[in-house]
Amino acid sequence: MNKKVMSIAAMVAGFGPSAYSLADSQHDEAIERGQAHYLLFCANCHGVDADGNGPLVELLKVTPTNLTTLRSSGSEATVAERVLQAVDGRHAVGESAERKMPVFSDNLEISTVIEIAAYLDSIQK
Ligand code: HEC
Known part of the structure; x- marks a missing residue:
């Protein structure tokens, strides 16, 4: 994995549960903003619930991934790494x-x- 993605992924990991005690409210605000961005940019394909079933699915040749099971899908990459690489086409x-x-x-x-x-x-x- 490239270094930029790794260091960004480490930053995202900083948002994770271990950082809760440090910045609970900041973490919640980031998630809230993330949801708003998600609904704007991603939900048309991946669905409002991120289950891969958005309104554009019928028009796509490839079914969008269910984004609620990234962690349990057997990949060693973290959720953040998968997202960063996907938006980067890598x-x-x-x-x-x-x-x-x-x-x-x-x-x-x-x-x-x-x-x-x-x-x-x-x-x-
Ligand atoms: C035009 C439809 C479309 C939009 C909009 C879209 N995606 Fe996707 N996405 C797909 C399709 C189709 C796949 C499955 C094929 C692939 O992996 O390229 C996918 C796959 C993914 C994956 C899985 C990659 C992996 O590791 O398997 C992630 C994560 C993802 N998208 C995140 C996002 C995020 C975050 C956004 C918003 C910024 C977004 N997608 C917007 C269509 C879309």
């Missing part, structure tokens, strides 16, 4: 599959992506 997909998700990283501030990752991390099943 995520791994199945052997014959292509990367179908649009690349967002040129258009979204990294802080926005980090907040989306914090939100998605908070809704893992």
